[in-house]
Amino acid sequence: MTAYLPPRVRALIILTILIALAPMLFPSSFYYRVGTLIFINSIAVIGLVILIGYAGQISLGHAGFSGIGAYACALGPVHLGLHPFASLILGAVVSALLAWFVGRPILRLKGHYLAVATLGLGMLISMVLTNETQLTGGPDGMAVEGLGLAKAVRETLGFKVKTSVVWYWFGGGMLLIGAWLALNLYNSPTGRVLRSLHDSEIAAKTVGADVARYKLVAFVISAAYASVAGSLLALFNRFITPDIASFLHSVELVTMTVLGGAGSVLGGIAGATLLTALPQVLTMFHEYEHVMLGLIMMLVMIFMRDGLLPTLRKLMLRRAIP
Amino acid sequence: MTLLSVIGLGIDFGGITAVNALDFDVQPGEIVSIIGPNGAGKTTLFNMISGIYQPSRGHVVLEGRDVTDMEPHKLAERGMSRTFQNLQSFDQMTALENVMVGCHMSERSPIWADLLRLPSSSRRNRQTQEKAMALLERVHLVKAAHMEASSLSYGALKRIDIARALACDPKILLLDEPAAGCNAVETEEIDELIAEIAKEGVAILLVEHDMKLVMKISDHVIALNYGEKLAEGKPSEISRDPKVVEAYLGSHGGKEAAHALG
Numbered sequence: 001m002t003a004y005l006p007p008r009v010r011a012l013i014i015l016t017i018l019i020a021l022a023p024m025l026f027p028s029s030f031y032y033r034v035g036t037l038i039f040i041n042s043i044a045v046i047g048l049v050i051l052i053g054y055a056g057q058i059s060l061g062h063a064g065f066s067g068i069g070a071y072a073c074a075l076g077p078v079h080l081g082l083h084p085f086a087s088l089i090l091g092a093v094v095s096a097l098l099a100w101f102v103g104r105p106i107l108r109l110k111g112h113y114l115a116v117a118t119l120g121l122g123m124l125i126s127m128v129l130t131n132e133t134q135l136t137g138g139p140d141g142m143a144v145e146g147l148g149l150a151k152a153v154r155e156t157l158g159f160k161v162k163t164s165v166v167w168y169w170f171g172g173g174m175l176l177i178g179a180w181l182a183l184n185l186y187n188s189p190t191g192r193v194l195r196s197l198h199d200s201e202i203a204a205k206t207v208g209a210d211v212a213r214y215k216l217v218a219f220v221i222s223a224a225y226a227s228v229a230g231s232l233l234a235l236f237n238r239f240i241t242p243d244i245a246s247f248l249h250s251v252e253l254v255t256m257t258v259l260g261g262a263g264s265v266l267g268g269i270a271g272a273t274l275l276t277a278l279p280q281v282l283t284m285f286h287e288y289e290h291v292m293l294g295l296i297m298m299l300v301m302i303f304m305r306d307g308l309l310p311t312l313r314k315l316m317l318r319r320a321i322p
Numbered sequence: 323m324t325l326l327s328v329i330g331l332g333i334d335f336g337g338i339t340a341v342n343a344l345d346f347d348v349q350p351g352e353i354v355s356i357i358g359p360n361g362a363g364k365t366t367l368f369n370m371i372s373g374i375y376q377p378s379r380g381h382v383v384l385e386g387r388d389v390t391d392m393e394p395h396k397l398a399e400r401g402m403s404r405t406f407q408n409l410q411s412f413d414q415m416t417a418l419e420n421v422m423v424g425c426h427m428s429e430r431s432p433i434w435a436d437l438l439r440l441p442s443s444s445r446r447n448r449q450t451q452e453k454a455m456a457l458l459e460r461v462h463l464v465k466a467a468h469m470e471a472s473s474l475s476y477g478a479l480k481r482i483d484i485a486r487a488l489a490c491d492p493k494i495l496l497l498d499e500p501a502a503g504c505n506a507v508e509t510e511e512i513d514e515l516i517a518e519i520a521k522e523g524v525a526i527l528l529v530e531h532d533m534k535l536v537m538k539i540s541d542h543v544i545a546l547n548y549g550e551k552l553a554e555g556k557p558s559e560i561s562r563d564p565k566v567v568e569a570y571l572g573s574h575g576g577k578e579a580a581h582a583l584g
Binding site: 181184185187188189190191192193195196198199200202203204205206207208209210211217221263 | 372374393394395397398399403404406410411412413414415419422423424426427429430431433436437438439443446447450486487489490
């Protein structure tokens, strides 16, 4: 069993098994819904793992790209007559292009300055979505045409399934694709340069890496991930409000990334799972839900500074070597 | 043909002249050392040549082309590579990965090929890994290949820095105090390594405080003080130059200095 498998393959196998087996623990079909939300958030977080964990750049505006993806799926079918899935692709392309144009000047900044600049970008997108009332319905949001997954299954395979169940498997599949791409990147020529930026930009430059270009690459890829996640959320909920592009959502995404362990794809997914599932579990403490959530986040950051997964892995390794 | 020419190079920091009107040439396969007391402007000179600082005056010419103000990554493409006095390791990557990043220019590949892990990307990965492994062998660090850089000793990191710079297949290598903080054995190993690299035709520009090492391996020594060239010549000439001795030890230290510098 312990035959040597590359870490990339091992991570994918673990993820596939977890996705496949999790439904056995679901007491009701409501949990398929929670699972789907976890998958969708995880996709956005994987993008941020590439940006924050690999390349060491910060963004407090990525919810803006989720907003673009979401509204592409809301508006595409109505105004352009596009299939919802084509709208998802369109949203990702628009987000990537915007990230490319805006990223050039913004990514010259470092640390706090980059954080504030990306925050501004996110707020700008959020404001446009809120104020273009005629197009977006403003703060009240707008309805979104669904993907019709359950119907498609019924027509092609001939059996009835609940929408939330189909979405669970569809979302899980999308997450696996997203994780696969990011894991491929980790140990590739491009990925190595991204990870080198995290530790020393100057050294990366002196070995011939065009640092500005690679930062842009990470920013564009992560924007596309955030956009796809936003599109999926819109298609899943069949309804969308500008809240998806809000600053709070950006912070939520970054928190998930850092909480789980920014450097690893599985860590990011762990963070997304914890922060998506906890509020559902904590409803039993309803009044104290946010207090509990804040407390857990503080404790993780104090006692597991590298993030959940890397800390646990280190603990296990220490135990394995007597 | 002269590989590197520095012509009238100078830089001011807020009205203070850190380096002034420096001229010198480096030939292929030559080891040129820059010496001088702390604050003489050695690292500043390196930073100007390697494109990290923009000089206020003068030119850097690499293989007949003016490369003044060129960005470091463009200089790397033209065959200039360097190490750092204060280590610039990629701490969260393994020793092997550190050197593999050094191979960047020979393994650059389209992003989509890396995302999809196309065969071309895996093949490049494998080739780079072999090349990086061979370089680690050269600096005697094969055993540390899969250890994270943050867990390695200072001496090991210094050598990884050199291996990473060599991975760029440079024509000229700028080494900023490669033996600083290394013990006697490690220093000797680095000294052998530098001589070996130069023998392969790579020009070496060296900043080093270990005078024994400098005097032993250099073809040519340039002594700096307060950002100006104090003396230039063969190691034996420099070690006897009264101006150099004075800069290092003050005017009273003559005899001891002559002894210390051999």
